[in-house]
Amino acid sequence: MSSSPAPPSVTPGLAECGWRDDLPAAQALSRARGRVARVTEQHRSGYKVTDGEYEFAVQSPSQWVKASLMPEERATVGDWVLLDPAHDRIEALLPRQSLLRRAAAGEHYKQQLIAANIDTVLVVAGLDGDFNPRRLERYVAMVGASGARPVIVLTKVDLQVQDAEAALAELAKLEVAVVRVNAREAAAREALQPWLAPGQTLVLVGSSGAGKSTLTNTLLGHERQRTGAVRDSDARGRHTTTHRSLLRLPGGACLIDTPGMRELKLTGEEDLDDAGFADIETLAADCKFRDCRHDREPGCAIRAALESGDLDRRRWEQFLKLGQELGQARQSLAQQLERRAEDKRLGKALNKRLVDKYGKR
Numbered sequence: 001m002s003s004s005p006a007p008p009s010v011t012p013g014l015a016e017c018g019w020r021d022d023l024p025a026a027q028a029l030s031r032a033r034g035r036v037a038r039v040t041e042q043h044r045s046g047y048k049v050t051d052g053e054y055e056f057a058v059q060s061p062s063q064w065v066k067a068s069l070m071p072e073e074r075a076t077v078g079d080w081v082l083l084d085p086a087h088d089r090i091e092a093l094l095p096r097q098s099l100l101r102r103a104a105a106g107e108h109y110k111q112q113l114i115a116a117n118i119d120t121v122l123v124v125a126g127l128d129g130d131f132n133p134r135r136l137e138r139y140v141a142m143v144g145a146s147g148a149r150p151v152i153v154l155t156k157v158d159l160q161v162q163d164a165e166a167a168l169a170e171l172a173k174l175e176v177a178v179v180r181v182n183a184r185e186a187a188a189r190e191a192l193q194p195w196l197a198p199g200q201t202l203v204l205v206g207s208s209g210a211g212k213s214t215l216t217n218t219l220l221g222h223e224r225q226r227t228g229a230v231r232d233s234d235a236r237g238r239h240t241t242t243h244r245s246l247l248r249l250p251g252g253a254c255l256i257d258t259p260g261m262r263e264l265k266l267t268g269e270e271d272l273d274d275a276g277f278a279d280i281e282t283l284a285a286d287c288k289f290r291d292c293r294h295d296r297e298p299g300c301a302i303r304a305a306l307e308s309g310d311l312d313r314r315r316w317e318q319f320l321k322l323g324q325e326l327g328q329a330r331q332s333l334a335q336q337l338e339r340r341a342e343d344k345r346l347g348k349a350l351n352k353r354l355v356d357k358y359g360k361r
């Protein structure tokens with residue numbers, strides 16, 4: 001299938017926006033009709049999409065207003081969609097290759113979609129005072145759950161505030177590629193070349209000040225966004241705000257910029273295996289009891305490894321903490337699903353009462 005020519009519903013320019021014949025969306029296309037486009041922005045009232053030639057606004061399908069819809073049933077940035085014949089409304093969401101999401105900040109647990117159809121998520125962290133291996137583990141776990149490939153990018157190597165060797169040793173166990181860069185230098189682009197092949201889609205995540213905007217500019221090869229320092233000193237507030245969030249990089253890869261959504265919070269669907277703790281899971285499988293809590297049980301492989309020094313005590317503590325965080329996120333997720341089911345039940349009951357009283361309309 002992948003060797004057949006692109007169907008007419010896909011414009012040639014779409015390849016520059018990340019379209020590939022091996023995508024699940026492309027496989028689904030043989031069974032569907034319509035012009036394919038990629039979502040570049042999400043707004044309250046609809047979306048912006050690109051067909052590879054033009055970027056334009058489209059409306060959501062009417063069924064997407066339903067409050068009972070799960071967030072992932074609507075399109076997000078990076079999604080492949082089919083347009084109606086007039087090209088002013090989305091008709092269908094095509095299957096996804098990956099979906100990056102986070103728990104939204106706020107009183108109630110809510111999920112937010114960050115981006116879809118991402119190949120690589122660059123998890124950016126500065127080797128300065130803010131360096132935090134546990135945060136990186138959390139990010140790697142979340143990316144693992146998304147279906148995209150995580151790559152850790154450590155910025156600010158030139159500042160040498162943090163001992164890079166110690167930091168690397170901490171991250172070695174994650175089994176994730178780690179790249180050290182000065183985000184301000186063009187060499188950073190070279191270092192990331194393996195993930196920048198044509199047709200690849202990337203996203204940058206990481207905490208504020210980590211160097212994401214700086215790296216974005218370096219990958220673009222020109223100044224796109226004003227970085228933190230510039231913004232601060234810019235008293236006239238003369239920002240070059242481009243709204244487009246799907247950036248085409250020289251070389252053929254795409255970068256999806258998700259302003260305001262670059263810090264991640266666990267959703268509860270992650271797995272500690274994905275966080276690079278597979279070795280601990282393997283070790284725990286050797287405990288005598290299957291439900292060993294690694295506390296006082298006899299024949300505990302974890303405690304034995306801690307005592308012999310085979311398992312680093314700090315790493316074990318990090319594992320426990322991340323497990324705790326994940327446990328809380330799972331609980332919030334379960335509560336949210338329960339609330340949703342309850343809302344649905346109440347909605348149905350109300351509907352039935354209305355039908356009983358007024359008949360079917």
Ligand SMILES: Nc1nc2c(ncn2[C@@H]2O[C@H](COP(=O)(O)OP(=O)(O)OP(=O)(O)O)[C@@H](O)[C@H]2O)c(=O)[nH]1
Binds near residue numbers: 158183214228
């Ligand atoms: N020396 C040095 N400075 C860097 C490097 N990367 C980023 N910086 C600086 O760190 C500051 C913050 O970088 P930004 O790129 O704005 O960070 P950000 O992650 O986009 O931050 P938010 O926009 O708040 O999310 C800026 O002053 C950058 O110039 C680096 O590798 N070396």
Ligand SMILES: [Zn+2]
Binds near residue numbers: 284295299300
């Ligand atoms: Zn045990």
